[in-house]
Amino acid sequence: MYIIETSNLSKSYGKNRGIIDINLKIKEGEIFGFVGPNGAGKSTTIRTLLNFIFPTGGSGKILGMDIVKQSKDIKKQIGYVPSEVKFYDEIKVKDIIKYSCSFYDGINQEDVDKLYELLEVDVEKRMSELSLGNKKKVAIVQALIHKPRLLILDEPTNGLDPLIQKRLFELLKKANKEGTTVFFSSHNLVEVENFCDRVAVIKEGKIIDTVVLEKLAKKAALKIVLSYKEINEEIIKEIGGQVISKEKNEFVFNYSNDVDSLIKKLSAYKISKLLISEQTLEDTFMNYYESKGVR
Structure with a gap:
């Protein structure tokens, strides 16, 4: 089964370029990379997949469901970390996570506490008191609390110190072993090398190739x-x-x-x-x- 599948998915902003004829087929259980320079269309692709912005052409499915018509059902089974994390300034971290937990059944508080500890999250802080990296850690906890079938990560390591980056990748590998598919968007090619199985390369809104990293390494x-x-x-x-x-x-x-x-x-x-x-x-x-x- 393809956990993400698109057919000529496009988003146009009139005269400004968005994404053009994006075709992806991501297998369940993969760690799939999505790379390209800043402005290539990585975030636009992700936002279109998640129906945060409406596609102007083509179609897409996540978990076999239409990304537009069944977006609500899709979001129950995925975790998402955006490239830019924004929360209400005065809300405390613990209240954000508590609110997030209320959307799902069977949340294990011990597992949530372990995420706090591993990522060094201060739950008593207000969002306005947090740095970019600490806000990103809250978003990562949010994405992982319900053990989603699919994780979509858009530049997840931006703002994180090297130790927390290492712990994040350990968390993601563990989640993948337990059955979570990971869609990992980054412009950091070292991260992609160390983490992903296959990678789609995007340029100017178009995917120019999809490569298997193991095969590419042998050809180096x-x-x-x-x-x-x-x-x-x-x-x-x-x-x-x-x-x-x-x-x-x-x-x-x-x-x-x-x-x-x-x-x-x-x-x-x-x-x-x-x-x-x-x-x-x-x-x-x-x-x-x-x-x-x-x-």
Whole structure:
């Protein structure tokens, strides 16, 4: 079963771009990433899926239900963390969570208390007293209290310190093992690398590809840093490299063949500096963006 499925889902703002013909198929139990630069359409896609804004074209289903006609029923079974968290200033954290719990049956208060402890949430504070990161932690608790079938997270780590980020990912992995599907939107490619199974890449309101991270990792090229007095771009191309950057006599380039072949080719030159490393998935994605013209 696809827990999220869209067909040419679109949102137009007249002359301003929204999202165009978004097609997603996310399997139940996946940890699915949604990446792209700021302004690419990630939040607009999510808000349209959740019927916070009305689609102007196409259709979508969550948990087999129509995102417009059955939005109320959908929201009972999902958790959502928005990119920008807003609450009434004078309300206390404990009252927000208590109110949220009232919408669901079978909430276990011990589990809620564990979330408070793990995320270091001060329940006696008023929202006006909280920083961006602390407000985000309240939203995360809200999203998790009822153990939803689907979690939709829009830039959930913004404002969180590294320790809380680590604990959040532990919580999400635990929830996923217990059956929760995770839809994770981020522009942080390191987070995506460490967390997701598949990733959709969005550019200028359109999905340009969906990739399996495990397969992408296997295809990753080597990253080479090379210095040589007489080096030029033609030499790099002759040995099979794709130049990423250059500064004076130093080149950074990708190399997709085996290391032994590279060393043999370079033995003809007097090299002053040679660094060989495996690309991270962040490197791979940045190259992917650039090759597709994503900025």
